[in-house]
Amino acid sequence: MSNEIELMTGTTVGIKAKDGVVLAAEKRVSYGFYLMSKSGKKVYPITNRVGIASSGVLADIQTITKVIRANIANMEIEMKRPVSVRATAKLLSIILFQNKYMPYIAETMVGGIDDEGPKLFILDSWGSLIEDDFAALGNGARTAIGLIETGYTSSITVKEAKELAIRAIKEAIARDPTSGDGIDTLTITSSGYSEDSIKL
Numbered sequence: 001m002s003n004e005i006e007l008m009t010g011t012t013v014g015i016k017a018k019d020g021v022v023l024a025a026e027k028r029v030s031y032g033f034y035l036m037s038k039s040g041k042k043v044y045p046i047t048n049r050v051g052i053a054s055s056g057v058l059a060d061i062q063t064i065t066k067v068i069r070a071n072i073a074n075m076e077i078e079m080k081r082p083v084s085v086r087a088t089a090k091l092l093s094i095i096l097f098q099n100k101y102m103p104y105i106a107e108t109m110v111g112g113i114d115d116e117g118p119k120l121f122i123l124d125s126w127g128s129l130i131e132d133d134f135a136a137l138g139n140g141a142r143t144a145i146g147l148i149e150t151g152y153t154s155s156i157t158v159k160e161a162k163e164l165a166i167r168a169i170k171e172a173i174a175r176d177p178t179s180g181d182g183i184d185t186l187t188i189t190s191s192g193y194s195e196d197s198i199k200l
Contacts, residue, residue, distance in 0.1 A: 009178035011140030012042060012055040013148060013168050014109040015161040016120040016133045020189035021111035022158055023053035024165040026140075026173055027182040027197075031057075038181035045193050046072055049112045050088050051186045055138030056106030056125075064104055068092050085112040089121035089129060097127030107137040112188050140172025140179040147171050158187050166198065173200065 012025040029040035036058075043053040044065045052068065054061040071091055075083050083091075089110040096104060103125040111120040122135045134152050136144035147168045156164070166183055173179045183198040 011172040017161040020158040060104040085119035093127040140176035144168040
């Protein structure tokens with residue numbers, strides 16, 4: 001258990017806005033305090049209206065992304081309609097729970113927008129599922145969440161949420177040695193998604 005906590009490196013945040021969802025993560029890949037890469041991607045679109053962001057072991061983050069993308073693509077072909085954010089999060093929860101004896105070492109957020117509006121869900125390695133308005137994961141989460149809590153309102157827009165997410169991760173980078181080297185963001189609205197990468 002203690003080894004797994006040590007591997008939850010980096011910082012990932014998610015913020016639900018009135019008109020969409022913003023997911024963001026820094027780019028440093030480290031194991032303990034050993035720097036592996038400065039260009040790790042931890043934020044991914046799953047469909048044009050759903051995305052995920054994770055902290056943890058990069059290989060597990062990449063595997064989770066591939067598995068959920070394949071399952072959602074298959075479900076949408078069978079159902080002939082888009083899969084909701086909640087259904088995506090529940091499916092990922094089941095996948096994680098099925099692997100609980102050899103869990104993926106990653107904490108994950110699923111965010112997006114559907115007919116119910118913007119949604120954000122948080123999952124741990126064993127598939128626990130929590131819906132919230134905002135969250136921060138990884139070693140830098142304690143620093144990031146404090147800044148988000150002071151800046152969040154229920155009327156926040158995606159533009160404001162993106163700015164807040166970037167500020168929160170920058171604050172975490174300044175205090176957490178396992179976070180750094182840039183920020184990737186994924187903004188999801190009813191019009192689709194957009195990705196951005198910020199060099200630091």
